Amino acid sequence: HGPQPGAVEAAIGAKSTDEVAVMIEAYDPLLMTNTALAIEDKNYMKSWVG
Numbered sequence: 001h002g003p004q005p006g007a008v009e010a011a012i013g014a015k016s017t018d019e020v021a022v023m024i025e026a027y028d029p030l031l032m033t034n035t036a037l038a039i040e041d042k043n044y045m046k047s048w049v050g
Contacts, residue, residue: 004048 011017024030032040
């Protein structure tokens with residue numbers, strides 16, 4: 001997937017960013033913990049819609 005709508009334009013001229021990106025490659029499926037389920041943003045997938 002590409003960047004979220006408007007992210008490229010917002011990055012023009014930026015000197016730095018304050019974020020962390022993590023990618024995990026797993027052989028077996030990962031399961032979410034109860035803590036992760038409690039803070040899951042169920043609308044996250046909609047944030048990519050322009």
